């Protein structure tokens with residue numbers, strides 16, 4: 001099967017047995033190889049800390065890069081268990097990932113029937129805004145600025161898809177949040193974290209599953225300071241220093257229509273002219289061998 005963009009998407013079984021896809025166009029998998037379902041729960045649902053919301057309350061949620069719908073389905077599962085309600089918005093340019101997932105018996109078997117049925121309705125409903133998320137975000141801002149409790153940001157990595165990690169796009173997503181709202185992402189890249197701070201948000205890291213203090217499983221950002229309650233933790237001094245290295249140079253897309261190549265080339269030029277500490281120097285100081293983005 002080929003995606004909207006003419007390249008095939010390859011179905012995969014991820015580490016925990018759950019359904020995933022690989023995109024040759026972006027040269028990346030849709031989820032961590034350890035497990036799509038585990039990642040959705042650990043990185044997106046648990047950091048949302050749904051216990052904050054009283055029973056029967058209605059959450060406004062935005063899923064950026066809906067893909068197979070795994071993150072949304074994991075959230076629906078938790079929302080249904082807690083008797084919460086949800087107004088959902090999705091941003092996605094390609095209908096094929098959700099079609100492949102919903103047609104796959106393995107994906108169907110992952111979910112209780114009420115979850116699958118709500119996911120189906122959302123994917124086929126008019127709150128999924130198809131098209132380039134950068135353009136569709138403007139429509140969402142008109143409708144939901146300041147009203148969203150959760151924004152789940154699950155784009156391909158900044159190096160592969162910088163369009164959805166630019167300072168401008170992240171500022172737009174930040175504008176959707178309520179004062180206690182949370183933007184949640186698997187990404188810990190310094191450039192992304194710095195752009196979220198520039199957008200006026202406070203950050204926490206998502207504890208890594210191994211409990212290692214050094215690396216995190218992602219980032220949560222909110223207009224209001226976040227609690228120091230697992231799975232959230234404050235950024236470490238090492239992580240904070242990382243933001244001020246050249247790796248913290250933001251991705252910029254002022255017109256909201258730059259290609260990945262344009263955005264990466266402009267950032268690389270800005271890094272070359274930057275007086276910030278080099279990322280390798282920071283790595284040496286902290287005795288790091290890999291993992292810094």
Ligand SMILES: C[S@@+](CC[C@H](N)C(=O)[O-])C[C@H]1O[C@@H](n2cnc3c(N)ncnc32)[C@H](O)[C@@H]1O
Nearest residue numbers: 065066067068070071092093094132133154156
């Ligand atoms: C890492 S995958 C998302 C995984 C997804 N959350 C899931 O659970 O399957 C990234 C998604 O972003 C979509 N995407 C990439 N560039 C986009 C753009 N400019 N606008 C909207 N969607 C985009 C891709 O089609 C893909 O479905």
